[in-house]
Amino acid sequence: MAERERSHTRPRGAVFVPRAQVMSASDVHRAITRMAHEIAERNRGLEKVVLVGLQTGGVSIAEQLSAALAEVEGAAIPVGTLDVAFYRDDIGLRPVLPEAATDISFDLTGATVVLVDDVLFTGRTIRAALNALGEYGRAQRVELAVMVDRGHRELPIRPDYVGKNLPTRRDEMVDVSGDGVSLGELVSR
Amino acid sequence: MSPFPANLLSMDDLDTEGIAEVLAVADSFVEVGRRANPKVPALRGRTVATLFFEDSTRTRMSFETAAKRMSADVLSFAAGSSSLKKGESLRDTVETIEAIGIDAVIIRHASSGVPARVAGWVDHCSVINAGDGWHQHPTQALLDLYTVRQALGGGDDGLARFVGLQVLIVGDIRHSRVARSQVTGYAALGAEVTLVAPATLLPPSLEGWPIAGVSHRLDDVLEKADVVSLLRVQSERGSGAFVPTLREYTAGFGLTGRRAAMLQPEAVILHPGPIVRGVEIASDVAELPASLITEQVSNGVAVRMAVLFLLLGQGPVEGAHGG
Numbered sequence: 035m036a037e038r039e040r041s042h043t044r045p046r047g048a049v050f051v052p053r054a055q056v057m058s059a060s061d062v063h064r065a066i067t068r069m070a071h072e073i074a075e076r077n078r079g080l081e082k083v084v085l086v087g088l089q090t091g092g093v094s095i096a097e098q099l100s101a102a103l104a105e106v107e108g109a110a111i112p113v114g115t116l117d118v119a120f121y122r123d124d125i126g127l128r129p130v131l132p133e134a135a136t137d138i139s140f141d142l143t144g145a146t147v148v149l150v151d152d153v154l155f156t157g158r159t160i161r162a163a164l165n166a167l168g169e170y171g172r173a174q175r176v177e178l179a180v181m182v183d184r185g186h187r188e189l190p191i192r193p194d195y196v197g198k199n200l201p202t203r204r205d206e207m208v209d210v211s212g213d214g215v216s217l218g219e220l221v222s223r
Numbered sequence: 224m225s226p227f228p229a230n231l232l233s234m235d236d237l238d239t240e241g242i243a244e245v246l247a248v249a250d251s252f253v254e255v256g257r258r259a260n261p262k263v264p265a266l267r268g269r270t271v272a273t274l275f276f277e278d279s280t281r282t283r284m285s286f287e288t289a290a291k292r293m294s295a296d297v298l299s300f301a302a303g304s305s306s307l308k309k310g311e312s313l314r315d316t317v318e319t320i321e322a323i324g325i326d327a328v329i330i331r332h333a334s335s336g337v338p339a340r341v342a343g344w345v346d347h348c349s350v351i352n353a354g355d356g357w358h359q360h361p362t363q364a365l366l367d368l369y370t371v372r373q374a375l376g377g378g379d380d381g382l383a384r385f386v387g388l389q390v391l392i393v394g395d396i397r398h399s400r401v402a403r404s405q406v407t408g409y410a411a412l413g414a415e416v417t418l419v420a421p422a423t424l425l426p427p428s429l430e431g432w433p434i435a436g437v438s439h440r441l442d443d444v445l446e447k448a449d450v451v452s453l454l455r456v457q458s459e460r461g462s463g464a465f466v467p468t469l470r471e472y473t474a475g476f477g478l479t480g481r482r483a484a485m486l487q488p489e490a491v492i493l494h495p496g497p498i499v500r501g502v503e504i505a506s507d508v509a510e511l512p513a514s515l516i517t518e519q520v521s522n523g524v525a526v527r528m529a530v531l532f533l534l535l536g537q538g539p540v541e542g543a544h545g546g
Contacts, residue, residue, distance in 0.1 A: 125265055132251040136251070169258055
């Protein structure tokens with residue numbers, strides 16, 4: 035589960051208890067390399083392609099994808115970060131706080147934006163991200179890359195690049211870190 | 224982490240963590256302010272009212288801009304043209320405003336304690352103190368802290384550098400709500416505050432004030448200062464009667480060119496505005512790079528957006544779990 039979910043999910047102070055590791059660090063690395071190839075294949079030459087990682091879980095995945103694209107295609111792909119807190123549809127329903135300020139230092143007008151997040155769940159974060167993105171220019175196209183697609187979509191949103199499709203129960207949590215991907219539960223202390 | 228308070232009446236409502244939270248959220252709103260379209264839908268459908276019973280341009284405009292940039296609707300209440308003129312009591316006015324369905328009221332009043340009284344009368348609406356008498360002006364202190372944190376490098380590192388920071392608050396402490404909020408805020412972050420004023424412009428008692436010291440001579444303390452925070456001589460609150468002449472005040476406590484030259488190279492100058500050039504600050508000193516007066520004004524909008532967002536955007540603590 036993304037950092038975003040963990041810090042906003044109450045009860046406060048609950049801890050993630052992993053049950054099973056579903057991807058090792060090297061599995062994640064291999065998935066990144068494959069997704070980089072897929073992005074390069076679909077966007078020939080990678081011209082006008084930019085990566086935008088969602089705060090906070092998507093940022094490190096976006097940076098790893100950029101490094102892999104540099105290795106695969108020799109292209110320097112700019113990376114931005116996006117925080118969607120002010121665009122969420124649950125403001126006023128539960129505590130919503132920004133994780134870090136958005137940092138997009140390039141104009142998105144005419145660009146192909148690959149949105150990057152660690153876990154795709156209900157799709158509501160991506161809906162908010164699409165609205166937020168519009169404030170930084172009119173992108174030619176927006177694609178979505180996620181490390182884990184855990185299902186349970188509540189909106190008509192689908193990813194273009196997926197590290198792993200992982201069937202889950204709604205009450206489970208998926209944790210993506212430098213050590214890989216784990217499935218577990220959030221337990222209140 | 225304790226939940227954010229329901230009202231912001233005084234800096235005492237926020238603990239160190241609460242202050243840090245406001246400053247961190249303000250970072251995001253500073254970024255929003257830099258965009259071509261500096262508006263977010265965060266408070267769509269919320270209504271805030273400004274109730275100003277005392278003159279103000281910057282604070283009122285700053286709050287109204289903050290609310291509008293978050294897509295809230297803003298009602299602007301001018302005491303001079305209201306039913307108060309017809310004899311309606313403050314309590315009835317406030318209850319009327321609540322019945323209309325306002326989510327937050329932003330109050331400025333010449334009497335200390337009015338926002339706290341109003342907070343006791345309303346059930347469903349948040350109250351923000353935009354300055355009450357000599358008591359408190361919490362958002363001014365927060366925007367000062369934000370501006371200093373920015374000058375210290377910003378983020379958590381900037382925040383950590385408040386510890387041991389030498390802060391001078393210079394001027395009419397006695398009549399200043401800003402000073403009272405500033406002292407609490409700086410002390411909460413670990414800074415050491417020295418009050419600098421003639422004895423007549425200090426409050427009768429400083430018992431319980433979290434300060435490092437008091438000085439009656441600005442020249443003695445300027446050299447060690449990291450932050451010099453000036454206050455206006457508030458003639459409308461009668462502070463003119465507490466000093467023989469404004470010229471004498473300037474001679475002893477004004478930040479003149481000679482005094483600005485005594486400051487450390489990294490020291491910064493703040494002033495809550497409106498500045499009276501030639502009295503508490505020399506005109507050319509206000510234009511020095513060390514003077515952060517315009518930064519304070521622009522940061523003020525972001526900090527007030529953060530306060531409004533934290534008060535109105537959070538919902539119940541036991542929320543559903545989304546994704």
